[in-house]
Amino acid sequence: MVTRRSSATWLALGYAVLVFYASLYPFWPWRLPPSLPWPGVVGLPWPRYWSRFDLWTNVVGYAPLGFLCLFAVVRSGKGLWGAWLLVGVGLPLLSFAMETLQYFLPGRVPSLADFLLNSAGAWLGGVIAWTLHRFGGLERWTGWRERWFVPHSAGALALLAVWPVGLLYPAPVPLGLGQLFPRLRELAEQVLAGTPWELMPDESVSDLPLPPGLEAIAIAMGLLAPCLLALSVARAGWLRRVMLVMGAGCLGLAATASSTVLNFGPDHAWAWFTTTTWPGLLIGGVLALMAALMSRRANAAWGLVVLTALIALMSEAPADPYLAESLQAWEQGRFVNLYGLAQWVGWLWPFAALAWLLYGVTQSDSAPSPLRSRLDRPSEDASTRDISHTSRAGENPDPTMAP
Structure with a gap:
C-alpha cells in the first residue's frame, strides 16, 4: 500500500x-x-x-x-x-x-x-x-x-470541500468570507474594558453598507478566490479547468441560496440576487474563466492577491443589524452548536486558504505517483519507449508548469 x-x-x-x-x-x-x-x-x-x-x-x-x-x-x-x-x-x-x-x-x-x-x-x-x-x-x-489534480493537493481539496460550509452563515456580502478582524476588535474591546489598556471606539468604522461598486467587487472576489485555489492544483486541460470553475460557481450559488432558505424561509431563497449581486458574479465568473488559461503558479499568485483584497474589503463591511436580529431564533435554538461553527469557518476560510497557497505551492510535484505512471504508460515496446523518451528529452509535459 x-x-x-x-x-x-x-x-x-x-x-x-x-x-x-x-x-x-x-x-x-x-x-x-x-x-x-x-x-x-x-x-x-x-x-x-x-x-x-x-x-x-x-x-x-x-x-x-x-x-x-x-x-x-x-x-x-x-x-x-x-x-x-x-x-x-x-x-x-x-x-x-x-x-x-x-x-x-x-x-x-x-x-x-x-x-x-x-x-x-x-x-x-x-x-x-x-x-x-x-x-x-x-x-x-x-x-x-x-x-x-496534481500531487500534494490534499489541503486545497479539503479547503474547497469546507468552503460551502462557511457560506451557510450569511455574510454581509454574498460570498464574502473573512470578516474576522472586526470580530477580534469587538472581542478585544470586551476583554480590555475597564483596564488601562481599554480600546477606544473606532470612529472610522461606518455602519453604512459598502457602496454598490465595492460590493460588486467583493462578490466577484468571493467567487474568484475558490476558483483560483482549485486552478492552482488542477492539471493541464482547458476543458476540465472550465468545468472546475463552473462547478465552484454552482456550488457557491447553491450554498448561498440554501443559507437564505434556512434563515429567512423558502420564499426568500433568491432575495440576495440583486442588481448589485449579478454584476459581481458575472465579473468573478469571467475572470475565473480567464484564469483557466494561466499556469498553476500564476493562479496561486493571483489567489494570494485576491484573498488579501477580499479580507481587506470584508473588514470594512459592517454587520447587518436586521440580519443579526433575524438570526437570534436560529442561534438560540437547537442548531446553535453546529451553526456557530459555520460562522467560524466563514471567518477563517480565507486565512487558511492564504496559508495553504503560501506553503502548498512550494511543494515539489515532479515525481509522478505510481497510479499516474500506469495511466500514462504507453503501450509500445521497450525500444519504442526508449526512442520516444529520447526524442522528448527536454520537453515540458505540462505546459501549465511554465513560470
Whole structure:
C-alpha cells in the first residue's frame, strides 16, 4: 500500500474539531459537579426523555467522521485493521470523553443514549466507507483525483470541500468570507474594558453598507478566490479547468441560496440576487474563466492577491443589524452548536486558504505517483519507449508548469 497525502485526513481532523465544538458548546462556565459519576460507560445516565431530532442528529453527526477516518487511514497505508481500530474503538472513546466532560458544563446534559448513538453512527460511517472501498470506490476516486489534480493537493481539496460550509452563515456580502478582524476588535474591546489598556471606539468604522461598486467587487472576489485555489492544483486541460470553475460557481450559488432558505424561509431563497449581486458574479465568473488559461503558479499568485483584497474589503463591511436580529431564533435554538461553527469557518476560510497557497505551492510535484505512471504508460515496446523518451528529452509535459 502506497502512502498518500489524502484530503480525507484534513477533513477528518476538521470534522473532529466540529464534534468537539458541538459537544462542549458554549464552553463556559466550567464547574465541579456535586458528585462525580461512576467511572466508565455505566456512569453515564440514561436520558429521561429524547426526541426524534436527538436520535438522528447523534447518529448522523458521527457517521461522516467514521467515513472520513476509515478512508484517511486506508489512504495513509495503515491498512483496514488500523482503520477499524480507529473507527470501532477510537471514535466511541472520543464520544465517551465528550459526554463525560459535559458533567462539568451546567448547560450540557451527558447521556448514555448519546454515547451509544454516536458510536453507532461512527460504525455506520465506517461500514459505508468499507463497502465503497470493497467495491473499488477508493481506487476510482484516486484515479479521478490523479487525472484532475496534481500531487500534494490534499489541503486545497479539503479547503474547497469546507468552503460551502462557511457560506451557510450569511455574510454581509454574498460570498464574502473573512470578516474576522472586526470580530477580534469587538472581542478585544470586551476583554480590555475597564483596564488601562481599554480600546477606544473606532470612529472610522461606518455602519453604512459598502457602496454598490465595492460590493460588486467583493462578490466577484468571493467567487474568484475558490476558483483560483482549485486552478492552482488542477492539471493541464482547458476543458476540465472550465468545468472546475463552473462547478465552484454552482456550488457557491447553491450554498448561498440554501443559507437564505434556512434563515429567512423558502420564499426568500433568491432575495440576495440583486442588481448589485449579478454584476459581481458575472465579473468573478469571467475572470475565473480567464484564469483557466494561466499556469498553476500564476493562479496561486493571483489567489494570494485576491484573498488579501477580499479580507481587506470584508473588514470594512459592517454587520447587518436586521440580519443579526433575524438570526437570534436560529442561534438560540437547537442548531446553535453546529451553526456557530459555520460562522467560524466563514471567518477563517480565507486565512487558511492564504496559508495553504503560501506553503502548498512550494511543494515539489515532479515525481509522478505510481497510479499516474500506469495511466500514462504507453503501450509500445521497450525500444519504442526508449526512442520516444529520447526524442522528448527536454520537453515540458505540462505546459501549465511554465513560470
